Amino acid sequence: GQQVQQSPASLVLQEGENAELQCNFSTSLNSMQWFYQRPGGSLVSLFYNPSGTKHSGRLTSTTVIKERRSSLHISSSQTTDSGTYLCAPNYNVLYFGSGTKLTVEP
Amino acid sequence: GGIITQTPKFLIGQEGQKLTLKCQQNFNHDTMYWYRQDSGKGLRLIYYSITENDLQKGDLSEGYDASREKKSSFSLTVTSAQKNEMAVFLCASSMHISNERLFFGHGTKLSVL
Numbered sequence: 001g002q003q004v005q006q007s008p009a010s011l012v013l014q015e016g017e018n019a020e021l022q023c024n025f026s027t028s029l030n031s032m033q034w035f036y037q038r039p040g041g042s043l044v045s046l047f048y049n050p051s052g053t054k055h056s057g058r059l060t061s062t063t064v065i066k067e068r069r070s071s072l073h074i075s076s077s078q079t080t081d082s083g084t085y086l087c088a089p090n091y092n093v094l095y096f097g098s099g100t101k102l103t104v105e106p
Numbered sequence: 107g108g109i110i111t112q113t114p115k116f117l118i119g120q121e122g123q124k125l126t127l128k129c130q131q132n133f134n135h136d137t138m139y140w141y142r143q144d145s146g147k148g149l150r151l152i153y154y155s156i157t158e159n160d161l162q163k164g165d166l167s168e169g170y171d172a173s174r175e176k177k178s179s180f181s182l183t184v185t186s187a188q189k190n191e192m193a194v195f196l197c198a199s200s201m202h203i204s205n206e207r208l209f210f211g212h213g214t215k216l217s218v219l
Contacts, residue, residue: 004148033208043196043210086148092203093139093164096148 006097019074023087030090032063038083077104108133110211121189127182129197138180139198191218
């Protein structure tokens with residue numbers, strides 16, 4: 001399978017701080033998806049991003065295919081942002097990283 | 107909108123037992139997937155089905171069988187449950203294979219005694 005590395009593995013923030021989550025992949029891809037998963041919960045698609053930058057509220061996803069990296073930026077974090085963020089590059093099927101576990105404390 | 111329904115939500119099995127997990131989607135999507143998630147880890151692809159009557163192996167297919175009975179349903183069978191095995195099995199679907207947004211069910215949590 002393809003190699004997908006996410007960093008950091010875990011992150012603890014104080015409410016209001018910003019977060020930058022990284023995803024590196026081994027070979028060129030068709031597109032990138034970012035997912036959010038609450039503990040014990042299902043995965044919710046945050047971004048479907050072939051390349052470039054996309055915004056959704058306090059979230060920004062940037063994918064640079066030729067550099068084999070994607071990032072997810074969370075601004076002004078809230079306690080409800082706590083959970084695991086997974087990147088999934090698309091090589092006809094999705095391969096997942098191990099995720100970044102985010103904890104936002106009040 | 108649509109929904110993906112996985113049954114059962116919790117499954118407790120015995121070592122060596124054959125166990126079947128079911129998934130139904132009403133998106134009218136062509137492609138369906140089974141992923142396995144171990145605690146603290148990412149998802150690994152077990153099987154996927156591009157369209158009705160199609161079956162493709164993922165990286166983790168050994169020890170599993172799958173069946174795409176009809177467009178809306180995709181089943182996964184654990185052929186011989188391993189002692190102390192514990193994982194969540196997630197079903198997903200997309201309109202077509204490749205470059206499509208994925209939608210996930212809530213998962214089946216498996217525990218083997």
